[in-house]
Amino acid sequence: MPHLDDAYSLARWLTGDATDAEDVVQDACLRALSALDGAEVEHPRAWLLSITRNAAFTWLTKNRPRDLVLVGGAEDAEVQDGASSISEEASPEAALIEAADRRSVAAAIASLPIPFREALVMREINGLSYREIASATDAPIGTVMSRLARARALLIERLGRAPQ
Structure with a gap:
């Protein structure tokens, strides 16, 4: 599965x-595998992410109260994943600032409403095109563009503008 990392992300x-x-992701892979026999997949990455998205919403509905589904909570996603891009040569101050920035961005993304968050993650983190996002979310391209614009505006608002 070449797109497994994107599905997990x-x-x-x-x-x-x-x-x-x-x-x-395990549930999504099982769903994808069972659908492969009769499916003509034009864009495999978008197809798998669509299945992952639907599996996530099904899982959230079954395992989380409604208020948590709407709010989300990926503040600790980087910490839980164990990923770190801090250079070993960075000063302790620079490392602290970079870690704080990463946590702030993760918290800001996690605070977005789910439709905005998923569009932003698919575009900026997974690198999908607008057309692929539209296919994965079953939304018109105009809606995808609108969601991305609103997600970016909300991020700017939540993170504050850089000093000029």
């Missing part, structure tokens, strides 16, 4: 938890 952002994301 999307599931992690939607569920807010690495372990829950693994469960969602």
